[in-house]
Amino acid sequence: MPDGQIVGGYIVPGLPHLVLPRDSTSRAELRNAFRTAGANARAARPDVLVIFSTQWISVLGHLVQTRPNPKGVHVDENWYDLGDLPYDFRTDLELARRTIELSNAAGLQVRPVDYEGFPVDTGMLVTLDFFDPKHELPVVGMSCNIYAGRDEELKLGKAVGDAVRALGRRAAVIACTGLSGHWFTKDIKDNEDRIVGDVDDAENRRMLDLIAQGKCATAMDAAPDYARKTGADMQFKAFYWLLGALGSETAKGKVLAYGPIWGSGAAVVEFAV
């Protein structure tokens, strides 16, 4: 068995406005960057996509999807008027189970979920739409525990990396998360969209600059304050997970796009590995 490796690392947004409605032309820069990231990931010939989504919230530890073939139709609870998200993908069961095993060995509470009709979240499906539009690649999806902090997410990410290497997989690891989490609380038109606060915008850019410079340890240290100021999506903990999976605190992230989705911050970032 060849040594496994992480072949790409990404931060991507997960709101459905980037894929629905299908004929929408709004937020073109984010869409195009997302497409580029997906194409780059596929060009690296991954065996599997590993996705941590902040929109899959868990309370009792983390959950990992172990349904062999999740399929159904998902309707977002906020943006149901944009359309439905049908899905049909395969899970890399071996990698999912090894990740669970290694996570539990590291002291985390991580459980499998294998239930017909278990809700697959919007972020996961938006990510798959760009990264695997032909439904060719198996997936490992995992939840965002609302109580977990830096240490837990780093451990969970490390368990992913270790499982990938142990099983000889080539994996793209994807943190599906927003940046600043303040948004418009009234209806807006697409062309009225902007980052809703100047502080949010400045702090998002500061965080992205640190990431672009490879100062990820500094970025992690700054994340709690960043989250407090900007209401960052799930305290930006997906970033910890991603760094745990990449196994590096100096990886440089190339910011392919940054912009608003309904006032919140969104970026597509690609990490060199």
Place this chain on the structure above:
Amino acid sequence: MAGKGKIVSGYIAPHPPHLVYGENPPQNIPRSTGGWEVLRWAYDNCRAKIKAQKPDVILIHTPHWMTLVGHHITRVPRLKGLSVDPIFPHLFRYNFDTAIDCEMADAIYDEAIGEGLTARKMTNPNFRLDYGTIVTAHMLNPDWDIPIVSLSANNSPYYFSLGVGIEEMFKLGRATRRAIEKSGRRAVLAASNTLSHFHFDREPDPSLPEDMSKEHVFSHTNYLWDMRVLQLMREGRMDELLKVLPEFIDATSAEVKSGGLFWMLAAMDFPTIPAKVHGYWSVIATGNAVVEWDLSDAAGNGHQEMRAHA
């Protein structure tokens, strides 16, 4: 149907999926050996009462349909599907099938807009009802023979402040009351809330979730808080209740923060009649009570005086 509709009763109707799991109804796939009987028996009392009151509709405000832009209202004639609880999928995989009272939904929407609120009608027929709505609806009326309307929890109490959130819910409550009156409906209201909301971060025994020897309220402090607010409800001390709820929320992370109780109290015009506490117990350490305000003429409570809070 039009004319002088009315709210016949309001319930705090908590929604832990454990209650459905413990009951083993045919709609739910997982099987149990029981559990949480005291709360389930409390609901039993309400079921009979609701049947006797012959309501046209049950309105449920649920914290597990959290919306960012305004207050959302289910507005499709029928919703059907499999609802799997994302937190407790091993306990709750429920086949739901319910009629929605679309006229009622339209009326609430119109009145909410009239109050200056942002509101939306949820018209997607593939929408999956959240487990808060389903558990509360099932526990109040397992026959599902009364149409429902589900109202989302706008997250203003978390996004802005509790004060802003309460104001929103008072407006939504007023809007709901007017909508019911204009529609001619006899309505039951349900605030799908737990009380104290600190919980275990692990299931005591995942292989036997209904092991009641492991069940207890999170802390004595939380218990005392729950009893304090329940006592105020039992004594009809509405002013004191409203005054203490913010402190209660802060101290116990009470789920009433999500708005349902404030909405229901406002819709009922802040009743000062004694509420009936049908039962209280913990579920995975959270404090849960089934509480009823009977506003029916039969109970002699049909004419609440207008009050000044809203």
